[in-house]
Amino acid sequence: MAEISKLEQIVASLRGKHGCPWDKKQTSQTLKKYLLEEVYELIEAIEEEKTEEVKEELGDVLFILVFLAHIYKEQGCFDLEKVIDLVSEKMIRRHPHVFGDIRTNDIAEIRARWEEIKDSEKPERNSVLDGISKALPALTLAYKIGEKAAKVGFDWERLEGVLEKVAEETQEFKRALNTNNIEKIKEELGDILFSWVNVARLLKIQPEDALRQTIKKFKRRFKLMENEFKRQGKSIQNASLEEMDAFWEQIKKQDDIS
Structure with a gap:
């Protein structure tokens, strides 16, 4: 934890009386876009398998996370230690096959139990679709919504069924093009994209x-x-x-x- 403490001290100095005017001006809202940018730069480095860049981008992401935690600490909400304690407790709780008495190597069983534990942590949810972040990229959001719906049986039984849905939505899109109604065209295009995401999901391919x-x-x-x-x-x-x-x-x- 010494390295994390060092990073916290750097952030505190940047936000302090004699710190950096730009850093002192930042809020949790302004840091959102920088966090998103850094995460995507990290993803790019991972995809291109550039180890040194991955190391650097991980550091950039970590810096923004420590920065955010410090801002909330300034507001009297929580500090980084509380964040680490919370996620540590959650990971232990959600891995009973590692930290508890349950013993299994079945991935499907592990995932199912993970979802059960996760759902039990949020009893106030009113829908099986609750708990999915609306800020996710649209393709990933569509994939996750399809997954949630499928868990209660609302899904195609065969790949052919969803491919037929793609063909059906494509025909509806073509008809919409003839109307010159841009809102209708956009709606039908969205339906096609959502159908293709479901094709990807049934094939266990991440569309993103x-x-x-x-x-x-x-x-x-x-x-x-x-x-x-x-x-x-x-x-x-x-x-x-x-x-x-x-x-x-x-x-x-x-x-x-x-």
Whole structure:
């Protein structure tokens, strides 16, 4: 804990009388966006398997968390020690197969018991969908809502069923396009996305991960296309769509082979 204490002391100095004007100005509300940015930078470093960057980004996330805890301490709410005690107690309580008398290595059983314990901690919840953060990215939020609904049996029995739902929603989207009603079009597009998330869920694929992987692939191929234009002494800004399509298909084929 000496290292955490050191970080707490740094934050206290930054917030102190002779501290940094910017740090003293921060609140729990203003720090939200910085926390989100740092978490996404950490995720990127993990995805790219850059160990040194992971180490650095973990530190940045930890700093913001200590900063937040210090702000609440200033307000007389709680301190970092209370945060650590609370999460420690919770992790011990939710792992009875490790810290208690229950012995099992069955992952499904462990997950089910985790959810039971978690639900028992929040008896005031009125819906099986309660307890899911509305601040989650939409794809992850949709996935978790689908999971919760499935636990009470509200789910497709077969993958084919949800694929039929995707086809049905796609037809409704096409009909909406003919109305020129942007709100209706947006609604139907959302229905298609939600249906595809359920396809991912039944396949046990995280849609957020799948989409990020595709974005990464698109960026890599697009940069290769830019480099190909440069190699030929051309600029992608002045290229025609036909030229870009030709290069794209060439890069795609090479990428698929490799």
